[in-house]
Amino acid sequence: MAEMRPTLDIVAPFFNEAQSATAFAALLDALEAAVSSRFGMQVHKILVDDGSRDDSAGRFSQALSGSWEIVRLSRNFGKEVAVLAGLDHSRGDMVLVMDADLQHSLETSLKMIVELAENPDVDVVYAQNDRRGASWRRSQLAKLFYSLINSSQRFDIPENAGDFRVMRGT
Numbered sequence: 001m002a003e004m005r006p007t008l009d010i011v012a013p014f015f016n017e018a019q020s021a022t023a024f025a026a027l028l029d030a031l032e033a034a035v036s037s038r039f040g041m042q043v044h045k046i047l048v049d050d051g052s053r054d055d056s057a058g059r060f061s062q063a064l065s066g067s068w069e070i071v072r073l074s075r076n077f078g079k080e081v082a083v084l085a086g087l088d089h090s091r092g093d094m095v096l097v098m099d100a101d102l103q104h105s106l107e108t109s110l111k112m113i114v115e116l117a118e119n120p121d122v123d124v125v126y127a128q129n130d131r132r133g134a135s136w137r138r139s140q141l142a143k144l145f146y147s148l149i150n151s152s153q154r155f156d157i158p159e160n161a162g163d164f165r166v167m168r169g170t
Contacts, residue, residue: 007042008035008113009092009169013082014047014100018054024100025063031106032066039117041093043067047100048086051076060100080141083163096166104164112166126165 010028017024032043045068049057057070071085083097094116098104104127112125 005040005042006094007044007092007169008039008094008096009090010043010045011083011086011090011095011097012045012047012100013050013079013086013163014052014056014060015050015076015079015082016052016054016056017100018052018056018059020100020102021056021059022063024102025060025065027102027106029065031109034106034110035113039113044092045069046071046086046089048082049073050079050082078141079163080144090169092169094166095169097163099163108164109166112164116166116168124165124167 010031012024012028028043028045035041035043043066045064045066047060047064047068047070049070049072051073057072060070069089071089073082073085086097087095094113096109096113098109108127112127115125116122
């Protein structure tokens with residue numbers, strides 16, 4: 001019987017990202033190679049189409065390799081809902097949430113994964129964003145997102161943590 005390797009799920013919401021699909025898929029390939037080599041982990045990519053009107057899903061389907069799925073929302077619900085939909089599909093030992101628009105780097109992703117992997121008492125590692133310039137609607141949606149995600153977790157994620165984080169699976 002083959003031994004089960006731990007899995008890292010990567011949840012990445014997207015909206016009209018056809019132009020960045022190939023570059024983001026290449027970033028995911030590099031991340032998968034590094035995680036597999038360093039930790040022996042399998043990687044499963046969960047991309048969430050938040051109602052895109054361009055050919056984002058088709059472009060990602062052509063560019064992605066390895067283990068992946070695309071969750072398609074019926075319309076644009078917003079990034080926070082898309083992240084929750086991706087987390088709902090996740091079954092990994094660790095989950096990395098990152099944007100598909102190339103805002104989040106390979107280097108920072110790896111640093112966060114290393115921090116979580118090497119510290120068994122840590123449940124979540126996140127990168128902070130400065131949201132002072134966000135619109136009122138966006139800041140209210142972010143507040144709602146954090147209250148929902150914190151209500152069902154054994155740890156709290158600060159509101160200014162942004163969406164770029166890695167955490168242990170549940």
